[in-house]
Amino acid sequence: MHRMSNLFLRTLRDDPSDAEVxxxxxxxxxxxxxxxxxxxxxxxxxxxEVFRNVERIVREEMNAAGFQEVHFPALLPxxxxxxxxxxxEYGPNLFRLQDRHGADFLLAPxxxxxxxxxxxxxxxxxxxxxxxxxxIQTKFRDEVRPRAGLLRTREFSMKDSYSFDLNxxxxxxxxxxxxxxxxxxxxxxxxxxxxxxxxxxxxxxxxSEEFLAPLPVGEDTFIRCTSCDFAAxxxxxxxxxxxxxxxxxxPVAAVHxxxxxxxxxxxxxxxxxxxxxxxxDRDWTAADTLKNVVVNIKHxxxxxxxxxxxxxxHREVDMKRLGAQVEPAQVEPFSEDDFKKYPSLKKGYIxxxxxxxxxxxGIRYLxxxxxxxxxxxxxxxxxxxxxxxxxxxxxxxxxxxTIEAAEVLDGDNCPSCGSEVEIAxxxxxxxxxxxxxxxxxxxDLTLRDENDQPVTPTMGSYGVGVSRCLAAIAxxxxxxxxxxxxxxxxxxxxxxxxxGKDGSPQVSAAExxxxxxxxxxxxxxxxxxxxxxxxxxxxxxxxxxxxTIVVVGRGIADEENPTIxxxxxxxxxxxxxxxxxxxxxxxxxxx
RNA sequence: CGGGGUGUAGCGCAGCUUGGUUAGCGCGCCUGCUUUGGGAGCAGGAGGCCGGGAGUUCGAAUCUCCCCACCCCGACCA
Numbered sequence: 001m002h003r004m005s006n007l008f009l010r011t012l013r014d015d016p017s018d019a020e021v022x023x024x025x026x027x028x029x030x031x032x033x034x035x036x037x038x039x040x041x042x043x044x045x046x047x048x049e050v051f052r053n054v055e056r057i058v059r060e061e062m063n064a065a066g067f068q069e070v071h072f073p074a075l076l077p078x079x080x081x082x083x084x085x086x087x088x089e090y091g092p093n094l095f096r097l098q099d100r101h102g103a104d105f106l107l108a109p110x111x112x113x114x115x116x117x118x119x120x121x122x123x124x125x126x127x128x129x130x131x132x133x134x135x136i137q138t139k140f141r142d143e144v145r146p147r148a149g150l151l152r153t154r155e156f157s158m159k160d161s162y163s164f165d166l167n168x169x170x171x172x173x174x175x176x177x178x179x180x181x182x183x184x185x186x187x188x189x190x191x192x193x194x195x196x197x198x199x200x201x202x203x204x205x206x207x208s209e210e211f212l213a214p215l216p217v218g219e220d221t222f223i224r225c226t227s228c229d230f231a232a233x234x235x236x237x238x239x240x241x242x243x244x245x246x247x248x249x250x251p252v253a254a255v256h257x258x259x260x261x262x263x264x265x266x267x268x269x270x271x272x273x274x275x276x277x278x279x280x281d282r283d284w285t286a287a288d289t290l291k292n293v294v295v296n297i298k299h300x301x302x303x304x305x306x307x308x309x310x311x312x313x314h315r316e317v318d319m320k321r322l323g324a325q326v327e328p329a330q331v332e333p334f335s336e337d338d339f340k341k342y343p344s345l346k347k348g349y350i351x352x353x354x355x356x357x358x359x360x361x362g363i364r365y366l367x368x369x370x371x372x373x374x375x376x377x378x379x380x381x382x383x384x385x386x387x388x389x390x391x392x393x394x395x396x397x398x399x400x401x402t403i404e405a406a407e408v409l410d411g412d413n414c415p416s417c418g419s420e421v422e423i424a425x426x427x428x429x430x431x432x433x434x435x436x437x438x439x440x441x442x443x444d445l446t447l448r449d450e451n452d453q454p455v456t457p458t459m460g461s462y463g464v465g466v467s468r469c470l471a472a473i474a475x476x477x478x479x480x481x482x483x484x485x486x487x488x489x490x491x492x493x494x495x496x497x498x499x500g501k502d503g504s505p506q507v508s509a510a511e512x513x514x515x516x517x518x519x520x521x522x523x524x525x526x527x528x529x530x531x532x533x534x535x536x537x538x539x540x541x542x543x544x545x546x547x548t549i550v551v552v553g554r555g556i557a558d559e560e561n562p563t564i565x566x567x568x569x570x571x572x573x574x575x576x577x578x579x580x581x582x583x584x585x586x587x588x589x590x591x
Numbered sequence: 592c593g594g595g596g597u598g599u600a601g602c603g604c605a606g607c608u609u610g611g612u613u614a615g616c617g618c619g620c621c622u623g624c625u626u627u628g629g630g631a632g633c634a635g636g637a638g639g640c641c642g643g644g645a646g647u648u649c650g651a652a653u654c655u656c657c658c659c660a661c662c663c664c665g666a667c668c669a
Contacts, residue, residue, distance in 0.1 A: 010601080010602090010619085012601095012602055012603085012618090012619090013602075013603080013617095013618055013619080013630070014602060014603040014604090014617095014618075015602095015603080016602075016603085017597080017598095017602090017603070017604090017661090017662080018597090018661055018662055019662085020662065020663065035661095038660085038661085091667090092667095093667065093668080109668090110669090139669075141667090141668070141669090143667075143668075144592080144666080144667060145665095145666095145667085147662085147663085152667095152668080152669095156669070157669090158669050159669090160669085210669090211669095219667095219668085220668090319665080319666055320666075320667090322666095323666065323667080330666080330667095331666070332666090333593095427669095428668070428669060429669070430669070431668085431669060463669050464669070465668090465669030466669085467669090468669055469669090499627080499628060500627080501626090501627060504627095532630095533626085533627065533629085533630070533631055534627060534628055534629065534630095534631095535627095535628085535629040535630045535631080536629085536630050536631095537629090537630095538628080538629050538630085539629070539630050540630090551628080553628060554628070565628095
């Protein structure tokens, strides 16, 4: 039993000034966590109760799925990560350090290498597979910008599992088992989630899906179809490719003077205002223009290569999408100095005429998939103050390939069914990957197959952000008064408030009740503070967010029909329950 | 790393523009009395390197420069 009179807790009346997102504000205000380091939080007693509850539920669901728990160090030598090339690919996000002898270590961001090596250590036969092992462990990532309290920290708790199978079918089965286990897990945590297809990024591998809790504070942007069940992270959206058009009858491309039109909007205004250039039937729009954006691609080895991207003029380049396409290279802006190195690039008037590896600039030129043969564009003529109209893809220009780098807009066509998609934000609470043989091969993990031949197992990896889930649950359930936990993760089942002064019958009745509830197996938080006013106790109870609040007050003094008030935190409904049936009433509530 | 913002008591803030008493308010904290169904009242009290450093000045929380930290927005990820 936690007693408020001596609990290591301080609730705050005001929002902390350094907290912006609601879960962060309330977790600090209600005394669950404190910031103790840049991107690092300490758990206070109530917070640690909730954390352990979430962790326990994750563990129970993993065990129920037949996965086995292990535990690895976070402090690891770098060699296994060098073998898979992740030491380099992970880049500055990896915490690197040295021991007293100068040997290099890292703080693990995930553990694929170590799990593969341990399987190599223990297993030799195909008959040992399939295998799924997992751990719940502290991970370290040197995030550029920790933010939003527990949602993005540099040290965080993650459940990571790894599957080992002999073939694709086995991997698919392990993947599906995790997918199903996660769906159950998040139902139990009362955490709404959307499963979206995703890119595997630095992890490598093929198939990958994210579980997003659809909440506005989420950092991930995803799209979902308004009519079918398609959903995808914007990074993973494949643009539906329109049909190519025949060239016959299409107007000839022609260069026109378009003075002072370095931006799409000035260009559109100009061509609509010029009687010779106007569209015969309608106004030109930004979607009629072809925008060519040049960026630098910085490869992990330090080399920098320019890249031109051609997209519809009404869209921006989505840096997340572009970055995901060039992973592990990084996207950097194309500077004024860079423009000087390529005099053929006329800023504001860049067109396909100079772009592409075989044209004057020699810059690789990748097109949005919508720019198919036969589409006609208004685009830069590679001279200042000139644009070209009716420039036709496939006839007048070609790219070096296509790229998914244009921003996705509300109302774009669904890649699956063609109707409209909508854009939403979500918190990434889990991510599942089919890795294939990348790790096993790099680390020489082989088993003997039924013909005594070496076989490289295929792996999957599956992560759940445990501490992040806690924040997401808080975010999904909180209200204007405070936190509002689902019972299973709440720091207690019952929050008992004593509404009476020292020595009053309320005190002894509440003490007896708390003890009886504990004996009955319920977890109790007892507000036995004598100096706190009742108003403070009510406010604190709502802030702390235990699902059931019990007030032992004036009702107990009714000699004929003594009652105790039971209040549901979420609905606010109150009920007076007869004193002699209160324990069984509450036990029933909590089961 | 770029852009924006904020650093004053445990927490939330004012003061800074226009330099000048002993740096102020609310909450919290300590002592005493009263109070107890929605953040109590009265009385008394403690608590500050005004983020750090350098400068300007007779004098700096206030003006100048440099640094640091934190928050928000952009490029990473559970």
